[in-house]
Amino acid sequence: MLFQFILNGLTNGSLYALMAVGVTMVYKSLGMLNFAHGDIMMIGTFIALTIIKLKVPLFASLIVAVLATAIIGFLLERLILRRVEFSSFINLLIATVGVSYILRNGAMVVFGTNPQRFPSLFSQFPVNVAGFKVSPQSIGIILVSLTLIVALHLFFTRVKVGKCMELASSDAQSAAMMGINVSHMRFLTFGISAGLACIAGALIAPLTYARPDMSAAIGLKAFAAAILGGIGNLWGALLGGIILGVVEALGAGYISSAYRDAFSFLVLFFVLFVKPTGLLNRKIENKL
Amino acid sequence: MKKFLAIVLGLVLAFSSIASADDVFKIGLVCPLSGSSAISGVIMKNAAEMAVNEINEKGGINGKIKIQLLAEDDEGIPANAVNVVQKLVEQDKVNIILGAQLSSCTLAMMEITKAAKIPQITPASSNVTITQQGNKYIYRMTSTDATNAKTLLKYCQSLGYKKIAMCYDSGDFGTGGFKIVSGLVDEYGIEIVDSEVYNAGDTDFAVILSKMDAAKPDCFFMWGYHTECAAIMTQMMQYGFVYPMIGYGMNSPELVNLGGEAVEGIIICTAFDAANPDPVVQAFDKKYQALYKDSYDQNGPQSYDAVYLMADAVKRAIADGADWKNGEILNKYIASASYTGATGTTAFDETGDMIKDLMLITVKNGVHEIVNMK
Numbered sequence: 001m002l003f004q005f006i007l008n009g010l011t012n013g014s015l016y017a018l019m020a021v022g023v024t025m026v027y028k029s030l031g032m033l034n035f036a037h038g039d040i041m042m043i044g045t046f047i048a049l050t051i052i053k054l055k056v057p058l059f060a061s062l063i064v065a066v067l068a069t070a071i072i073g074f075l076l077e078r079l080i081l082r083r084v085e086f087s088s089f090i091n092l093l094i095a096t097v098g099v100s101y102i103l104r105n106g107a108m109v110v111f112g113t114n115p116q117r118f119p120s121l122f123s124q125f126p127v128n129v130a131g132f133k134v135s136p137q138s139i140g141i142i143l144v145s146l147t148l149i150v151a152l153h154l155f156f157t158r159v160k161v162g163k164c165m166e167l168a169s170s171d172a173q174s175a176a177m178m179g180i181n182v183s184h185m186r187f188l189t190f191g192i193s194a195g196l197a198c199i200a201g202a203l204i205a206p207l208t209y210a211r212p213d214m215s216a217a218i219g220l221k222a223f224a225a226a227i228l229g230g231i232g233n234l235w236g237a238l239l240g241g242i243i244l245g246v247v248e249a250l251g252a253g254y255i256s257s258a259y260r261d262a263f264s265f266l267v268l269f270f271v272l273f274v275k276p277t278g279l280l281n282r283k284i285e286n287k288l
Numbered sequence: 289m290k291k292f293l294a295i296v297l298g299l300v301l302a303f304s305s306i307a308s309a310d311d312v313f314k315i316g317l318v319c320p321l322s323g324s325s326a327i328s329g330v331i332m333k334n335a336a337e338m339a340v341n342e343i344n345e346k347g348g349i350n351g352k353i354k355i356q357l358l359a360e361d362d363e364g365i366p367a368n369a370v371n372v373v374q375k376l377v378e379q380d381k382v383n384i385i386l387g388a389q390l391s392s393c394t395l396a397m398m399e400i401t402k403a404a405k406i407p408q409i410t411p412a413s414s415n416v417t418i419t420q421q422g423n424k425y426i427y428r429m430t431s432t433d434a435t436n437a438k439t440l441l442k443y444c445q446s447l448g449y450k451k452i453a454m455c456y457d458s459g460d461f462g463t464g465g466f467k468i469v470s471g472l473v474d475e476y477g478i479e480i481v482d483s484e485v486y487n488a489g490d491t492d493f494a495v496i497l498s499k500m501d502a503a504k505p506d507c508f509f510m511w512g513y514h515t516e517c518a519a520i521m522t523q524m525m526q527y528g529f530v531y532p533m534i535g536y537g538m539n540s541p542e543l544v545n546l547g548g549e550a551v552e553g554i555i556i557c558t559a560f561d562a563a564n565p566d567p568v569v570q571a572f573d574k575k576y577q578a579l580y581k582d583s584y585d586q587n588g589p590q591s592y593d594a595v596y597l598m599a600d601a602v603k604r605a606i607a608d609g610a611d612w613k614n615g616e617i618l619n620k621y622i623a624s625a626s627y628t629g630a631t632g633t634t635a636f637d638e639t640g641d642m643i644k645d646l647m648l649i650t651v652k653n654g655v656h657e658i659v660n661m662k
Contacts, residue, residue, distance in 0.1 A: 001498050001499070004494065004495075005495055005498065007494075008494035008498075011494075012492060108322060113322040113323065113326040114326050114327050114542065115324070115515050115546060116546075117545070117546055117548065124522075124526055125525065125526070125528075126526060126527055126528035133528040135526040135527050135528075204491075207491065207519070207522070207523065208491030208492070208519065209491070209515070209518075209546060211324075212322075213323065213489070216489065217489070217490075217491050217492075249494075249495055252495040252496075253495045253498065253499065257484050257485060257486060257495055257499070258458055258485045258486070258487065260487075260490075260495070261487075
């Protein structure tokens with residue numbers, strides 16, 4: 001039973017981590033939290049579902065959906081956030097809340113309000129691993145998330161564009177002085193963040209169904225995970241996500257399944273109380 | 289400006305008084321048109337509209353009074369249900385309320401309709417406390433948790449199941465069902481070895497399924513709605529938990545759509561199913577499918593019969609020369625109703641509960657089939 005709980009915790013944790021990375025990237029680059037992130041995940045999932053229903057093979061549909069969601073991320077940055085950028089930080093936040101509502105209700109109108117089935121990349125039947133019954137879906141989610149996060153890390157540290165993005169995020173003025181087009185980098189950040197959200201949606205939807213209120217389950221926890229691990233820190237997002245997922249699973253398993261969601265937030269409160277900048281951050285953040 | 293406003297006001301008043309010359313019977317419908325239970329709410333609305341249109345095409349009640357159906361979305365959230373019923377009662381001045389679908393919403397709304405002295409018929413909520421509050425304006429046209437629990441436990445007993453693991457929804461429906469089942473299990477020689485609660489809208493059930501499996505029951509027992517049931521059974525398949533699933537609350541066409549092969553073999557207790565060969569049932573089934581090109585659950589024919597029962601009550605009130613627009617008087621005619629329709633014969637006892645026989649259905653090859661108890 002413990003094994004099952006931990007596996008479940010790692011699976012959910014990987015999803016929170018994937019979403020948290022998207023959140024943390026945007027925070028680092030713009031200094032704001034994108035409250036529409038969960039709904040971008042939802043829209044990405046529905047776009048994928050629409051393409052799948054056109055009888056396009058699953059893998060190809062997902063690739064197209066990720067690109068389409070990245071484009072939505074680009075549009076979001078260009079059309080809405082750029083206009084609001086020079087007014088206060090609060091306005092940016094509210095703008096993303098507004099986008100979140102529009103996306104959610106738009107999805108209800110276009111795709112209907114009912115949950116819909118979403119096909120899985122992985123087998124639906126359990127396999128035997130060292131005497132334990134394991135769902136390929138769980139293993140798949142963990143591996144895909146881990147791979148993507150490691151790939152992102154390599155992108156930010158080894159690839160030129162990635163390194164430019166990293167610099168533009170941490171120190172916009174120096175980056176500009178070095179000839180990096182900071183606004184292009186911000187643009188890319190949003191696109192990548194949205195693409196990641198779409199992948200997270202496609203991973204979770206086979207288990208939870210594609211539904212317009214999908215962001216409710218994961219959205220808030222993504223922020224919690226990002227803040228827990230240290231906002232702005234890539235590995236922090238991964239660590240935060242895993243901790244949240246595992247604590248939640250163990251709490252639900254050994255204490256009470258009704259208060260499952262409460263456990264992750266309790267951990268968040270506790271950690272912030274002890275270390276306000278998050279687990280992996282060293283400097284004092286004064287942006288929030 | 290003032291003179292202009294006065295003229296406009298005068299015209300508006302004049303027109304509104306002309307509009308109310310023809311009597312209209314207003315039914316306020318409160319149901320979930322979005323959220324996890326949206327499918328059931330939409331079915332309620334479709335079936336009610338079907339009944340209203342049928343009656344209006346024949347000229348209305350007694351050939352004179354048209355019915356107007358005002359539908360509002362409660363999203364399956366009790367606080368919203370209270371808001372919309374207040375709007376229907378105070379602003380739209382409805383004559384009667386049809387709703388809600390979720391027990392938690394019905395319980396929240398009941399106080400408003402009682403205070404406004406307007407009858408309320410719920411075609412779908414099964415929590416027993418609904419009719420135990422001394423509220424003489426509430427009626428129920430669906431079976432209660434107690435009758436469903438007894439039927440299901442009898443079935444478990446007939447198969448020799450001694451231990452069950454139960455999971456239930458955290459709302460009034462699930463917790464009410466759990467209370468009833470726990471109180472009844474001893475009579476059937478059954479023990480609940482594990483019980484787990486989940487929240488509507490929850491999507492991950494691995495933890496509760498592991499706990500239920502660890503208790504090694506003979507079967508899983510569930511009291512909840514179809515979205516979570518489909519997810520639970522899908523996850524049971526994915527994690528390799530093989531147990532019979534028996535329950536109530538998940539009878540809906542969406543169960544098979546969402547769950548696919550995972551829900552094969554589930555046993556559900558219900559008051560109505562289209563697999564029933566009764567001619568009235570078949571007539572309703574064909575017309576609904578033709579109109580809405582979609583399948584439906586028991587809330588459909590129950591809502592349909594509810595509208596006809598209301599119309600019948602108004603008709604009898606008129607025949608007696610009584611003022612059906614008075615909520616208290618209309619309430620008396622609803623209480624004395626006896627209507628035979630797609631769901632059989634409906635009459636209410638003194639608490640507002642309905643008495644009817646129940647059946648068990650299963651899903652075989654994606655289709656509902658009636659199961660005979662041994």
